[in-house]
Amino acid sequence: MKFTDLEKIRVEKIERMRQAGIEPYPTRSEVTHTTAEAIRLFTEGEQAGRTDPVQVTVGGRLRSIRLMGKVYFAHIEDGWGRLQLFFRINDLGEEAMEQFREFFDLGDFIQAGGEMFRTRSGEITLHVRHYKMLAKAITPLPAAKDEVVDGEVVRHAALTDPETRYRQRYADLAVNPEVREVFRTRARVVKALRDYLDNLGFLEVETPILQPIYGGAAARPFVTYHNQLKQNLYLRISFELYLKRLLVGMLDRVYEIGRDFRNEGVSYKHNPEFTQLEFYMAYADYLKIMEITENMIAHVAETVLGKRVISFNGHEIDLTPPWRRLELRQGILEVTGIDIDAHPTADSLAEAMRAHGMQPKPGYSRGKLIDSLLGDFLEPTLIQPTFLYNYPRDISPLAKSMPGNPQITERFEGYVGGMELCNAFTELNDPLDQEQRFLEMGRDYNPEDEERHPMDEDYLRAMSYGMPPQGGFGMGIDRLTMLLTDRHTIREVILFPHLRESGE
RNA sequence: GGGCGUGUAGCUCAAUGGUAGAGCAGUGGCCUUUUAAGCCAUUGGUUCAGGGUUCGAGCCCCUGCACGCUCACCA
Numbered sequence: 081m082k083f084t085d086l087e088k089i090r091v092e093k094i095e096r097m098r099q100a101g102i103e104p105y106p107t108r109s110e111v112t113h114t115t116a117e118a119i120r121l122f123t124e125g126e127q128a129g130r131t132d133p134v135q136v137t138v139g140g141r142l143r144s145i146r147l148m149g150k151v152y153f154a155h156i157e158d159g160w161g162r163l164q165l166f167f168r169i170n171d172l173g174e175e176a177m178e179q180f181r182e183f184f185d186l187g188d189f190i191q192a193g194g195e196m197f198r199t200r201s202g203e204i205t206l207h208v209r210h211y212k213m214l215a216k217a218i219t220p221l222p223a224a225k226d227e228v229v230d231g232e233v234v235r236h237a238a239l240t241d242p243e244t245r246y247r248q249r250y251a252d253l254a255v256n257p258e259v260r261e262v263f264r265t266r267a268r269v270v271k272a273l274r275d276y277l278d279n280l281g282f283l284e285v286e287t288p289i290l291q292p293i294y295g296g297a298a299a300r301p302f303v304t305y306h307n308q309l310k311q312n313l314y315l316r317i318s319f320e321l322y323l324k325r326l327l328v329g330m331l332d333r334v335y336e337i338g339r340d341f342r343n344e345g346v347s348y349k350h351n352p353e354f355t356q357l358e359f360y361m362a363y364a365d366y367l368k369i370m371e372i373t374e375n376m377i378a379h380v381a382e383t384v385l386g387k388r389v390i391s392f393n394g395h396e397i398d399l400t401p402p403w404r405r406l407e408l409r410q411g412i413l414e415v416t417g418i419d420i421d422a423h424p425t426a427d428s429l430a431e432a433m434r435a436h437g438m439q440p441k442p443g444y445s446r447g448k449l450i451d452s453l454l455g456d457f458l459e460p461t462l463i464q465p466t467f468l469y470n471y472p473r474d475i476s477p478l479a480k481s482m483p484g485n486p487q488i489t490e491r492f493e494g495y496v497g498g499m500e501l502c503n504a505f506t507e508l509n510d511p512l513d514q515e516q517r518f519l520e521m522g523r524d525y526n527p528e529d530e531e532r533h534p535m536d537e538d539y540l541r542a543m544s545y546g547m548p549p550q551g552g553f554g555m556g557i558d559r560l561t562m563l564l565t566d567r568h569t570i571r572e573v574i575l576f577p578h579l580r581e582s583g584e
Numbered sequence: 585g586g587g588c589g590u591g592u593a594g595c596u597c598a599a600u601g602g603u604a605g606a607g608c609a610g611u612g613g614c615c616u617u618u619u620a621a622g623c624c625a626u627u628g629g630u631u632c633a634g635g636g637u638u639c640g641a642g643c644c645c646c647u648g649c650a651c652g653c654u655c656a657c658c659a
Binding site: 150151152168186198199205220239240255344455477478503580 | 585591594595596608609610611614615616617618619620621622627628649650651652653654656657658659
């Protein structure tokens with residue numbers, strides 16, 4: 081390891097500690113309480129009028145040290161909170177006071193034991209009778225001294241540089257408690273989703289991440305290779321095709337929460353790997369899935385945040401069901417003045433777009449043009465929760481067509497905060513129709529493209545055994561977490577977001 | 585991949601083309617007993633990297649790297 085000057089000073093302290101017979105990295109601690117437990121015990125005793133001392137040994141990082149000659153104050157922080165320590169030479173003796181002064185730095189993990197009391201200024205504090213180094217920190221935490229004003233921690237010059245925060249998330253978490261809170265919230269979101277689906281009788285399953293044929297979404301995959309099998313494998317881009325096989329196998333309600341991988345550009349709402357929830361429900365259609373969706377999201381907000389009206393990006397968003405339902409055709413008509421139903425071909429639609437001063441991408445299919453109208457003009461306006469429904473067939477190859485209208489599929493997407501949150505449809509379960517869709521899809525691919533999507537014969541065989549009618553649903557957990565924590569980039573809700581190699 | 589922007593001490597930030605600074609952190613000292621981001625002193629720099637212009641470059645130019653925003657891409 082290479083050390084800075086600041087770090088060298090601490091490395092030397094480690095050597096001097098060992099010379100003084102103090103182990104800087106002892107194997108065991110004697111911690112009996114968290115800081116929060118210690119404070120709660122004391123407060124309860126105080127309220128009950130008890131005078132017997134509350135004896136605790138707590139552990140944590142040193143976050144502030146104030147040496148005042150023969151008395152020291154310090155704060156430690158653990159995963160539950162902060163506690164002030166009070167050291168007095170009368171209690172600890174000269175040697176212990178001197179060793180603390182000489183060897184202990186901000187960021188060190190220590191334990192301290194004694195009894196709880198309240199200082200003259202009112203702060204609940206541990207009167208230290210004994211203390212011990214638990215783990216010496218060599219690298220200073222990237223934050224300046226904290227102070228506590230009226231019980232609130234005020235940090236001066238906190239770590240803010242996004243590159244350092246993401247590359248050294250451990251340091252970010254260590255000094256920015258609100259970052260820890262984001263990931264606690266994220267965990268509660270996942271738990272609330274699981275509870276909701278479990279209560280509806282869904283079975284949680286795990287399907288392959290390494291897949292010989294990828295599918296279920298339109299995305300470029302990551303490719304890897306199995307040495308012994310001499311076989312290319314793809315990291316999954318969705319769970320869909322495997323989960324739907326399970327409904328053939330009579331697992332009527334299944335869901336999976338896991339990682340998807342898409343070899344595409346990164347942005348504030350795209351990370352190369354992201355967490356997805358997909359569920360499939362036999363005998364349901366997309367209308368039923370809409371109901372489950374709005375209720376599930378409202379339930380999650382209620383459980384995690386205790387409220388259904390959230391604040392996101394300066395907007396007040398009310399997640400209370402029922403959410404607005406807006407037919408895709410109507411939505412596009414309202415924001416662009418173009419009626420997609422009046423333009424049954426790509427050429428016709430492109431002409432209409434040009435007439436409205438737009439520049440449609442040459443070579444796009446009608447469905448892709450509609451998708452671009454949606455993304456460019458409609459999506460940013462969908463702040464309050466909205467289900468857009470009825471999507472064109474050619475961009476929905478796994479969704480069932482509407483009865484009597486083969487060009488429109490029973491598909492919807494949920495939008496909140498101007499961001500696509502989820503995608504769902506009445507699942508196509510007609511194997512002959514599905515094969516036809518795959519073949520049509522193949523026409524979009526250049527035959528010379530080595531990444532050309534192969535036909536998933538096994539999926540068709542599964543469907544040929546008979547697949548119950550069903551509704552399916554997919555949602556990005558990362559984006560939901562962004563909404564519920566009011567973070568505006570996906571990197572804020574992923575512990576270790578992907579960054580370019582720094583070459584350091 | 586394109587455009588725009590940013591990169592200075594451990595952290596947060598200053599510095600007309602003319603001696604690289606501040607606060608915090610660090611180090612040394614003061615501090616006689618429930619508080620103090622305390623007081624005094626002090627250390628610390630390949631100004632992202634490499635070229636160029638200039639008497640002189642943190643600053644201007646070129647190339648590269650990283651990050652941010654944005655566009656493109658993205659059933």
